[in-house]
Amino acid sequence: MIVFDVVLMVTLWVLAVGAVSQADLFKSVVLFVTMGVVVAVAWARLGAADLAMVEVAVGAGITGALFLNTLGHLEQRPGERGEGEDTSHL
Amino acid sequence: MEGVREALAVGVMVLGALFFVAGSVGMLRFPDVYTRLHALTKADNLGMGLLVFGLSLQAPGWQLVLKLVLIWIFVMIAGAISCHLVAREAYRQGVKPEQGGDL
Amino acid sequence: MIVVAALVLGSFSAALIRIWRGPSGADRMMGAQLFGSSGAATVLVLAAMLEDWSLIDVALVFASLAAVTVVAFVERTERASMPQ
Amino acid sequence: MAVGVFWRVVFFAALWWIWAGDKPASWWFGAPAVLSAAFMAARRVGDESHRVRMRGLGMFLIYFVRASFQGGVDVAWRAMSPRMRLRPGFIEYPLRLDARRAPAVFFANIISLLPGTLSVELGETSVMVHAIDLEAPVEAQLQELERRIAAMFVAGEGA
Numbered sequence: 001m002i003v004f005d006v007v008l009m010v011t012l013w014v015l016a017v018g019a020v021s022q023a024d025l026f027k028s029v030v031l032f033v034t035m036g037v038v039v040a041v042a043w044a045r046l047g048a049a050d051l052a053m054v055e056v057a058v059g060a061g062i063t064g065a066l067f068l069n070t071l072g073h074l075e076q077r078p079g080e081r082g083e084g085e086d087t088s089h090l
Numbered sequence: 091m092e093g094v095r096e097a098l099a100v101g102v103m104v105l106g107a108l109f110f111v112a113g114s115v116g117m118l119r120f121p122d123v124y125t126r127l128h129a130l131t132k133a134d135n136l137g138m139g140l141l142v143f144g145l146s147l148q149a150p151g152w153q154l155v156l157k158l159v160l161i162w163i164f165v166m167i168a169g170a171i172s173c174h175l176v177a178r179e180a181y182r183q184g185v186k187p188e189q190g191g192d193l
Numbered sequence: 194m195i196v197v198a199a200l201v202l203g204s205f206s207a208a209l210i211r212i213w214r215g216p217s218g219a220d221r222m223m224g225a226q227l228f229g230s231s232g233a234a235t236v237l238v239l240a241a242m243l244e245d246w247s248l249i250d251v252a253l254v255f256a257s258l259a260a261v262t263v264v265a266f267v268e269r270t271e272r273a274s275m276p277q
Numbered sequence: 278m279a280v281g282v283f284w285r286v287v288f289f290a291a292l293w294w295i296w297a298g299d300k301p302a303s304w305w306f307g308a309p310a311v312l313s314a315a316f317m318a319a320r321r322v323g324d325e326s327h328r329v330r331m332r333g334l335g336m337f338l339i340y341f342v343r344a345s346f347q348g349g350v351d352v353a354w355r356a357m358s359p360r361m362r363l364r365p366g367f368i369e370y371p372l373r374l375d376a377r378r379a380p381a382v383f384f385a386n387i388i389s390l391l392p393g394t395l396s397v398e399l400g401e402t403s404v405m406v407h408a409i410d411l412e413a414p415v416e417a418q419l420q421e422l423e424r425r426i427a428a429m430f431v432a433g434e435g436a
Binding site for chain 1: 203212218242254
């Protein structure tokens, strides 16, 4: 059981640090979604079924979808205006 | 009798977990997006099925068994749909598959 | 039972490598998908291990929402690649 | 139409019952949810519904469980063997089912769960399939699947 907990904790750490320190926004969003899943597993491990459910639905499901949508809009911008302004730093 | 059932359940679940591992190994070793999708979808589907079967043997009521089967069906639907969508997306973006030969 | 949990969790880290290395967006999404299904599996094993059967409901939510992010991903790339 | 709504209500009620258990109070939420889900589903599909033959369904389930077992074992074996035996490639499979209707969509989704095949794109008259081993009899396998699906569905009143 202790092995399980340690692996869970390390995965959580790696994902959390990875999600905020990415230059590539898409990668960052995917890492965030994955972190939502692992957080939910952690809640389940702690016996908090209700929290785990909310975490999956909100953290991994809805927020991930909204982030991806936002990213789509951000990437669409320069092409729409057609002025070729440099948004590559995004 | 109870002991046999318990042992069977654990055995089936270990087998299911092995399929999960095999799927992940395939996902790391296979050469391109399409073959990786093969590994992921099929191995996970079967692993989940075995896990659900093993748990059903231990579940305290048959309503839980129905719920477990429902989970399996949902995972299967989600797996099939997302697998198809990812493959189609890769195809439309022009990701080239590895061709022929032993890789 | 602990063996089962450890094995399933082991496939977690494999998905992590795939997300990290890419190379394409589709590969990363695939990694997230694996996290979804093996997450559900882990919760199921936990339910049996802790004998807390209410965790089954968590796995059910996992399973029914597994496709949402993938669909959002596909919609996004489809819109981004559409000719203006 | 009315018959279709009835069966959908039964279906969603069963789903709710599995999900929420048999506590009577849960139906205060369940009944409206079931009814609205059934009506939404019926409106979405219109009268283009297909009947499903019970016998065909049973046969198909047995076939499906066996085939998905084979699929999992097959791909796990390939992944684990030290020298991976892969001969991947695309195959264009001509559809005999009508691509705009439910059975073809069902077909395309099931392909991904069967040994060695993965559906890539559902076109007007064909499905693009990715096979993991081109030397396996992919074509014959797909034909068998298509035949079984055709046997399961009966064209509804909309046909």
